[in-house]
Amino acid sequence: xxxxxxxxxxxxxxxxxxxxxxxxxxxxxxxxxxxxxxxxxxxxxxxxxxxxxxxxxxxxxxxxxxxxxxxxxxxxxxxxxxxxxxxxxxxxxxxxxxxxxxxxxxxxxxxxxxxxxxxxxxxxxxxxxxxxxxxxxxxxxxxxxxxxxxxxxxxxxxxxxxxxxxxxxxxx
Numbered sequence: 013x014x015x016x017x018x019x020x021x022x023x024x025x026x027x028x029x030x031x032x033x034x035x036x037x038x039x040x041x042x043x044x045x046x047x048x049x050x051x052x053x054x055x056x057x058x059x060x061x062x063x064x065x066x067x068x069x070x071x072x073x074x075x076x077x078x079x080x081x082x083x084x085x086x087x088x089x090x091x092x093x094x095x096x097x098x099x100x101x102x103x104x105x106x107x108x109x110x111x112x113x114x115x116x117x118x119x120x121x122x123x124x125x126x127x128x129x130x131x132x133x134x135x136x137x138x139x140x141x142x143x144x145x146x147x148x149x150x151x152x153x154x155x156x157x158x159x160x161x162x163x164x165x166x167x168x169x170x171x172x173x174x175x176x177x178x179x180x181x182x183x184x
Contacts, residue, residue: 044068046177046178047176053172063083065080075105078092079091079093101121103117104116130158137162141161145158149175155173155175156174
């Protein structure tokens with residue numbers, strides 16, 4: 013009986029290390045070069061436009077740093093970056109978009125997705141709150157999506173969605 017109790021206790025002490033390793037593997041899988049397309053909404057209720065984007069992501073076991081740019085309408089290019097660090101089960105960092113002002117990110121991981129609450133540096137769509145999702149889709153795909161709340165209707169609105177993939181082996 014004592015041996016079973018000791019074995020059970022030892023297995024429980026190993027659980028957090030395993031979960032943390034899982035987070036480390038997840039974060040490291042976000043590293044590399046990515047490119048793809050998507051859509052960006054100028055404002056809730058406004059026009060959306062298609063974009064073509066590239067992203068360079070440096071990742072470690074406890075952090076990821078993303079630097080990218082998107083081109084739209086073949087007329088303009090906008091840079092963006094995000095830096096996120098893991099601390100236990102919580103993730104935090106900042107996002108810098110076209111305004112050049114840092115916005116705060118705080119959230120957690122659910123499966124293959126980081127769900128991050130954004131506190132914008134300035135008012136966007138009537139408030140300073142939104143959600144940023146960084147989702148690993150399969151081995152070689154990544155989705156970046158922001159969702160904001162329409163203050164008039166109370167509905168959630170996707171304000172940007174960018175689907176990226178790693179360059180194929182043939183194009184490397």
